[in-house]
Amino acid sequence: xxxxxxxxxxxxxxxxxxxxxxxxxxxxxxxxxxxxxxxxxxxxxxxxxxxxxxxxxxxxxxxxxxxxxxxxxxxxxxxxxxxxxxxxxxxxxxxxxxxxxxxxxxxxxxxxxxxxxxxxxxxxxx
Amino acid sequence: xxxxxxxxxxxxxxxxxxxxxxxxxxxxxxxxxxxxxxxxxxxxxxxxxxxxxxxxxxxxxxxxxxxxxxxxxxxxxxxxxxxxxxxxxxxxxxxxxxxxxxxxxxxxxx
Numbered sequence: 001x002x003x004x005x006x007x008x009x010x011x012x013x014x015x016x017x018x019x020x021x022x023x024x025x026x027x028x029x030x031x032x033x034x035x036x037x038x039x040x041x042x043x044x045x046x047x048x049x050x051x052x053x054x055x056x057x058x059x060x061x062x063x064x065x066x067x068x069x070x071x072x073x074x075x076x077x078x079x080x081x082x083x084x085x086x087x088x089x090x091x092x093x094x095x096x097x098x099x100x101x102x103x104x105x106x107x108x109x110x111x112x113x114x115x116x117x118x119x120x121x122x123x124x125x126x
Numbered sequence: 127x128x129x130x131x132x133x134x135x136x137x138x139x140x141x142x143x144x145x146x147x148x149x150x151x152x153x154x155x156x157x158x159x160x161x162x163x164x165x166x167x168x169x170x171x172x173x174x175x176x177x178x179x180x181x182x183x184x185x186x187x188x189x190x191x192x193x194x195x196x197x198x199x200x201x202x203x204x205x206x207x208x209x210x211x212x213x214x215x216x217x218x219x220x221x222x223x224x225x226x227x228x229x230x231x232x233x234x235x236x
Contacts, residue, residue, distance in 0.1 A: 035225070037225075037227075043229075044128055044214060044227055044228065044229045044230040045163075045171065045214055045216070045227040045230070046227070047224060047225030047226065047227065059223065061224045061225075062222070062224065095170055095171070097171075099173075100176070101218075104159075108157055108158050108159060109157070109158035109159065109217075109218040109220065110158075110159050110176075110177055111158060111159060111161065111216070111217060111218040111225065112159070112161035112173060112176035112177070112216070113161070113163075113171075113173060113216075114173045114176070114182060116170035116171055116172070117170065118169075118170055119170055
């Protein structure tokens, strides 16, 4: 069974960058579609982006375009999410997650996440 | 402000049934499949339902999902105290070209 192990908590100053890692166990990262979702304090889940199997490319939410970069090291089965120009509103728990994305015969999108990392808390504060 | 709308909280007694609604639009729920997640505070979300009504292996049949038009519903029967958690719906929004989630619903088992 696929397992995702994320890096530890981070504290960053405003304007800095943070890079969170997500190590895949019991499977090959190259066969997964890795995405990133964050959860701000007291708020719900927010999709940030990831490799979309339906499009065959990495896509990002408009809100994070220009500030987020996701990369993968298939030699170590580790995925990374880097968020730059941090501000206080970026204080959140960041999750890596994998799942399924494709279009069915009716052009409806099948889209769900079945494996999640434990989360990485990022605190942005001066 | 979440793209999908859920009630902030629901409650019911042990053994009873509860439903959680998720309202969207023609570009998300109306067009694409819905998934549901359970999150116990302090832990990662857990997939409960995918493709509107399918349960992953290991999820009891007390949990069921349905979709009609631009709304989806999660039903939980035979409520247990262990079901106390936050529940989120999710789908793809074809207009935004983005994954979207509801704001979450806190379930209290009285």
